[in-house]
Amino acid sequence: MKDKSFIPPERVLMGPGPSDVSQRILDAMARPTIGHLDPAFISMMDEIKGLLQYAFQTKNDLTFAVSAPGMAGMECCFANLVETEDKVIIAKNGFFGERMKENVERFGGVPIVIDDEWGTKVDLNKIQEALKQHSDAKIVASVHAETSTGALTDPESITKLAHDHGCLSIVDTVTGLAGVPLKVDDWNIDAIYSGTQKCLSASPGLSPISFSERAKEKIKNRKSKVKSWFLDLNLIMSYWEGEGGRSYHHTAPINALYGLHEALIILKEEGIENSWKRHMENHLLLREGLEKLNISYLVNKEDRLPQLNAIYIPEGVNDLESRQRLLNDFNLEIGAGLGVLAGKVWRIGLMGHSSKKENIDHCLQSLAQVI
Amino acid sequence: MKDKSFIPPERVLMGPGPSDVSQRILDAMARPTIGHLDPAFISMMDEIKGLLQYAFQTKNDLTFAVSAPGMAGMECCFANLVETEDKVIIAKNGFFGERMKENVERFGGVPIVIDDEWGTKVDLNKIQEALKQHSDAKIVASVHAETSTGALTDPESITKLAHDHGCLSIVDTVTGLAGVPLKVDDWNIDAIYSGTQKCLSASPGLSPISFSERAKEKIKNRKSKVKSWFLDLNLIMSYWEGEGGRSYHHTAPINALYGLHEALIILKEEGIENSWKRHMENHLLLREGLEKLNISYLVNKEDRLPQLNAIYIPEGVNDLESRQRLLNDFNLEIGAGLGVLAGKVWRIGLMGHSSKKENIDHCLQSLAQVI
Numbered sequence: 001m002k003d004k005s006f007i008p009p010e011r012v013l014m015g016p017g018p019s020d021v022s023q024r025i026l027d028a029m030a031r032p033t034i035g036h037l038d039p040a041f042i043s044m045m046d047e048i049k050g051l052l053q054y055a056f057q058t059k060n061d062l063t064f065a066v067s068a069p070g071m072a073g074m075e076c077c078f079a080n081l082v083e084t085e086d087k088v089i090i091a092k093n094g095f096f097g098e099r100m101k102e103n104v105e106r107f108g109g110v111p112i113v114i115d116d117e118w119g120t121k122v123d124l125n126k127i128q129e130a131l132k133q134h135s136d137a138k139i140v141a142s143v144h145a146e147t148s149t150g151a152l153t154d155p156e157s158i159t160k161l162a163h164d165h166g167c168l169s170i171v172d173t174v175t176g177l178a179g180v181p182l183k184v185d186d187w188n189i190d191a192i193y194s195g196t197q198k199c200l201s202a203s204p205g206l207s208p209i210s211f212s213e214r215a216k217e218k219i220k221n222r223k224s225k226v227k228s229w230f231l232d233l234n235l236i237m238s239y240w241e242g243e244g245g246r247s248y249h250h251t252a253p254i255n256a257l258y259g260l261h262e263a264l265i266i267l268k269e270e271g272i273e274n275s276w277k278r279h280m281e282n283h284l285l286l287r288e289g290l291e292k293l294n295i296s297y298l299v300n301k302e303d304r305l306p307q308l309n310a311i312y313i314p315e316g317v318n319d320l321e322s323r324q325r326l327l328n329d330f331n332l333e334i335g336a337g338l339g340v341l342a343g344k345v346w347r348i349g350l351m352g353h354s355s356k357k358e359n360i361d362h363c364l365q366s367l368a369q370v371i
Numbered sequence: 372m373k374d375k376s377f378i379p380p381e382r383v384l385m386g387p388g389p390s391d392v393s394q395r396i397l398d399a400m401a402r403p404t405i406g407h408l409d410p411a412f413i414s415m416m417d418e419i420k421g422l423l424q425y426a427f428q429t430k431n432d433l434t435f436a437v438s439a440p441g442m443a444g445m446e447c448c449f450a451n452l453v454e455t456e457d458k459v460i461i462a463k464n465g466f467f468g469e470r471m472k473e474n475v476e477r478f479g480g481v482p483i484v485i486d487d488e489w490g491t492k493v494d495l496n497k498i499q500e501a502l503k504q505h506s507d508a509k510i511v512a513s514v515h516a517e518t519s520t521g522a523l524t525d526p527e528s529i530t531k532l533a534h535d536h537g538c539l540s541i542v543d544t545v546t547g548l549a550g551v552p553l554k555v556d557d558w559n560i561d562a563i564y565s566g567t568q569k570c571l572s573a574s575p576g577l578s579p580i581s582f583s584e585r586a587k588e589k590i591k592n593r594k595s596k597v598k599s600w601f602l603d604l605n606l607i608m609s610y611w612e613g614e615g616g617r618s619y620h621h622t623a624p625i626n627a628l629y630g631l632h633e634a635l636i637i638l639k640e641e642g643i644e645n646s647w648k649r650h651m652e653n654h655l656l657l658r659e660g661l662e663k664l665n666i667s668y669l670v671n672k673e674d675r676l677p678q679l680n681a682i683y684i685p686e687g688v689n690d691l692e693s694r695q696r697l698l699n700d701f702n703l704e705i706g707a708g709l710g711v712l713a714g715k716v717w718r719i720g721l722m723g724h725s726s727k728k729e730n731i732d733h734c735l736q737s738l739a740q741v742i
Contacts, residue, residue, distance in 0.1 A: 003422065003639055005395075006415045006632050008405045017622060021404040024376075029626055030401035033392040033574050034379045035704045044377045051374065067576065068439035068601070071621040075601045102600050197622055203404050205438065205576060205624025227598045229473050230439070230446045248709070250442040251568055253576025254389060255400055256627055261377050268374055333406045338619070 011327070012354070014363055015335035016147050016308060017175065018197035018204050019351035021259075025202055028262035029255045036252045044261055045252070051264035055177060055200070055272065056192065056210045058184035062237060065196070065260060066207040067253050068230075070174040073193030073207025075103055076231040077170050078141075080219050081191060084108035087137040089130050089167070091122040091158060095148035095338045096172055100141050107227055112137065118340055119298040119310065122153045124161065131165040139168045145176035147198075148338040150310035150347065151299045152180060156187040163188060168215055174198060177208065178267055179279045179307035179351060190215040196256075199279065199307055201352030202263035205256045263352075279306040282355045286348065289364040293371070298345050307355065309348040310341070314371050319343050322370045330366035382698075383725070385734055386706035387518050387679060388546065389568035389575050390722035392630075396573055399633035400626045407623040415632055416623070422635035426548060426571070426643065427563065427581045429555035433608060436631060437578040438624050439601075441545040441566030444578025446474055447602040448541050448562045449512075451590050455479035458508040460501050460538070462493040462529060466519035466709045467543055471512050478598055483508065489711055490669040490681065493524045495532065502536040510539045516547035518569075519709040521681035521718065522670045523551060527558040534559060539586055545569060548579065549638055550650045550678035550722060561586040567627075570650065570678055572723030573634035576627045634723075650677040653726045657719065660735040664742070669716050678726065680719040681712070685742050690714050693741045701737035 013020045034041050045064075052063050066073045078100070082088060086109040090100045093116040104111040112134055114126050122142055131137060140162035144155045159169035168190040176182055179199035184192055190212045197204035211219070211233070219226075219233050226232040235249055267275060283306030287297075290311060298310040313319055319336065323346070326332040335347035348363060384391045405412050416435075423434050437444045449471070453459060457480040461471045464487040475482040483505055485497045493513055502508060511533035515526045530540035539561040547553055550570035555563055561583045568575035582590070582604070590597075590604050597603040606620055638646060654677030658668075661682060669681040684690055690707065694717070697703045706718035719734060 003418070003636050005399065005636060006402075006418070006629060008402050008415075008629070009409075009411050010403050011405050011409065013404070013406060015406055018404050018406060018625060021626075026401040026403070026626075028376065030397040031377075031379050032381050032397070033384070033389050033568075034382050035384060035386055035389060036575070038380075038382065038698070038704065040380050044379075047374070047377070068443060069621045069624065072439060072443075072601045075599065079599075099600065106596055106598050106600055195622065197404075197625075203624065203626040204407070204622040205627055225477055227477050228446065228450075229470065229477055230443045250440045251388060251566065251575040253440065253574065253624075253627065254568075255392075255397075255574040255630070256576055256624065258377060258379070259626070265374050265376060327409070333409065 010331060012332050012359055012362055014349050014354055014359060015333045016347045016349050017195065017351060019201045019349060019354040021201055021203055022353045024266065025259045025262045029203065029259040031258055033254050036254060037248065041254065048257065048261050048264065051268060052208050054268055055208065055264060056184045057182065057186065058210050060184065060210045060212055062216055063210040065257065066209055067250060068207060069204055070193065070195030070207045072231065073209050074099060074172060076209060077191045077193055078103035079107055079226050079228045079231050080233045081139060081168060081170065081215060082107040082109040083222060083224060085110060086139065087112055087134050088139040088141055089114060089127065089134065089137050091127055091142040093120055093122050093149065093151060093153065094118050094143065094146035096143050096146060119149045119151055121151050121303045122158065124157055127158060127161055131161060137165065137167055139170055141170040144171050144173040144182065145180060145305050145308065147175040147308060148341065149298060150305045150308040151303050152305045155189060159187055159189050168218065175305065175308055178272065178275050180305060181276050184210055196260050196263065199352045200263045200267065201354065202259045203256060205253060206260055279350065279355050282350050282360060283309065285357065286350060286360050289360065293368060307349060307351045309350065310345045311348065313344060313346055317371050325370050326366055332363060332366050381702060383703050383730055383733055385720050385725055385730060386704045387718045387720050388566065388722060390572045390720060390725040392572055392574055393724045395637065396630045396633045400574065400630040402629055404625050407625060408619065412625065419628065419632050419635065422639060423579050425639055426579065426635060427555045428553060428557065429581050431555065431581045431583055433587055434581040436628065437580055438621060439578060440575055441564065441578045443602065444564030444580050445470065445543060447580060448564055449474035450478055450597050450599045450602050451604045452510060452539060452541065452562060452586060453478040453480040454593060454595060456481060457510065458483055458505050459510040459512055460485060460498065460505065460508050462498055462511065462513040464491055464493050464520065464522060464524065465489050465514065465517035467514050467517060490520045490522055492522050492674040493529065495528055498529060498532055502532060508536065508538055510541055512541040515542050515544040515553065516551060516676050516679065518546040518679060519712065520669060521676045521679040522674050523676045526560060530559050539589065546676065546679055549643065549646050551676060552647050555581055567631050567634065570723045571634045571638065573630045574627060576624060577631055650721065650726050653721050653728065653731060654680065656728065657721060657731050660731065664739060678720060678722045680721065681716045682719065684715060684717055688742050696741050697737055703734060703737050
């Protein structure tokens with residue numbers, strides 16, 4: 001068989017990410033590749049930094065995009081901030097809390113996992129209790145927007161608790177950024193990571209990230225070297241932060257960064273508050289339609305992420321077959337359940353460019369025919 | 372100032388990478404994003420695996436692209452193959468040997484660095500000597516194509532020495548793949564990594580990689596967990612290798628992979644031997660022109676990489692000013708010297724899509740006006 005170019009099918013992406021990438025961003029990614037040390041490219045990198053500061057609502061100087069997907073952003077936070085024997089309190093209420101635990105262990109830290117049921121938000125009392133019990137803890141980590149369940153957690157209060165007990169706060173906002181309110185500076189978050197393929201609707205492959213001065217201090221004063229050369233922020237800082245003489249660290253993913261730049265321009269054109277508002281309004285529209293179909297949500301009304309709607313698979317409906325029909329007959333991708341929720345829930349994403357009325361109509365119409 | 376879309380200048384990329392990306396590949400990257408668990412995407416991933424096996428000339432089952440640039444590919448090899456206290460002999464004859472040392476140290480290994488002068492190839496006698504002296508060594512690492520100097524090293528002989536002494540062989544071919552002969556299976560290489568932005572001429576951001584059965588055995592039998600979750604091959608294997616039920620590990624860089632797929636199709640259309648031949652023929656053309664300009668090479672004639680021409684900056688010529696003129700007046704990017712060669716050499720790349728006669732003419736004409 002002759003090898004052929006890959007022509008992807010056209011899908012409507014309403015799963016847990018990637019979301020639909022707009023033509024503007026696809027066009028941006030197709031612009032001619034230039035060198036990563038070209039002055040034109042470096043000034044674009046500076047613009048991305050400013051635009052990411054806007055998206056995160058921060059003035060943090062150490063704000064940039066890791067040259068790898070969101071999971072590398074997570075690893076970048078833990079690899080740099082965790083030292084051997086550091087106790088890390090992990091507020092776990094879904095799949096990604098489990099990943100945090102793995103990260104802490106691999107970098108020689110001691111994870112203290114505080115469990116909440118999947119589909120609920122993090123219980124602040126339990127975090128406070130853990131902080132009292134482990135007065136030598138160094139970090140509290142939590143997930144702003146649990147992609148596995150659609151539960152929204154309050155990183156502001158968790159960060160406050162962490163600081164009251166002398167801990168740093170690491171926040172996962174892979175699915176949160178641009179979809180729900182997030183104010184890194186006002187909330188005093190120390191380290192935060194996200195992805196490009198959720199509410200920013202750029203292609204996957206980069207991880208926006210930001211660190212407070214307090215976090216930078218901890219990194220600069222590490223006793224041991226970071227157990228990753230690629231993700232060592234002491235090295236990366238000079239690549240992204242250096243004025244003028246940017247030194248060579250690695251070859252940046254040029255065209256992916258064109259796409260992220262365009263996605264951030266689009267976000268700024270809309271306005272971050274308007275983006276939050278649009279995600280909420282479309283969530284309410286979808287919810288109304290789902291209720292008419294007698295479909296119910298996993299998460300309590302007040303703790304739901306507008307951009308990630310985890311719904312119970314209606315009784316008697318075959319999980320895999322139905323999703324395959326949605327994909328094959330309606331070109332519609334929705335997400336399966338992850339971990340303990342596999343076979344129990346579906347996840348409908350309304351993220352970024354996918355969060356629009358046409359998609360909601362298409363999704364409700366298609367669902368009605370499949371269930 | 373209003374934020375604006377980024378429109379890159381059009382360059383001719385003749386530095387150490389990225390190389391010119393063809394319109395076919397740019398167009399491929401701009402195709403609609405689909406989900407990373409979409410059956411259509413998964414079958415494209417399988418095709419990439421087969422195409423990478425062709426590029427590497429291997430049947431290794433564990434052949435795939437790391438979702439991050441070449442330096443992460445390097446880290447993936449060392450993170451997975453080096454355990455605490457493992458002695459690793461590093462054949463260092465340039466900048467990237469130094470990076471290997473950093474990698475070994477960060478993963479708890481003991482680097483034994485065997486130095487050769489920058490711009491020369493690796494001296495096999497020294498490697499043999501080191502293997503005798505360190506009979507407990509576990510790995511020998513070398514750089515097939517030193518991007519910092521343009522020197523070609525013989526990984527086949529180094530691998531043979533390594534195996535004779537019970538060691539595994541790790542080879543860096545970031546700049547080598549598709550530019551000079553490489554036969555992973557015939558040469559029995561155990562672990563090898565490359566980049567997409569050199570002789571494959573895809574956009575930067577992915578790292579093709581391949582592991583022998585012997586390397587896989589070592590990874591499966593590790594005493595300690597890999598000190599990276601993102602790069603742990605035990606986890607990644609199930610993502611790339613799994614038949615049918617591919618499990619979720621991370622969100623792949625969809626559009627970048629479209630580009631790599633197209634780049635590999637283009638390579639197969641040309642034929643790998645023809646690609647090697649084209650790189651050599653164009654190197655000889657460039658060399659002829661440079662000789663007429665009285666420009667001399669850093670590396671001995673017989674050890675030169677055709678795709679990376681490191682030349683001495685002519686006496687009395689200002690390094691930075693000349694490169695700026697080439698960029699601004701001729702839209703031509705060439706590379707500066709790295710490390711100890713900074714200010715002494717320029718690096719002219721003839722990689723992948725950049726390796727063509729028009730570029731050679733343009734480069735020689737422009738150089739003649741600048742020096």
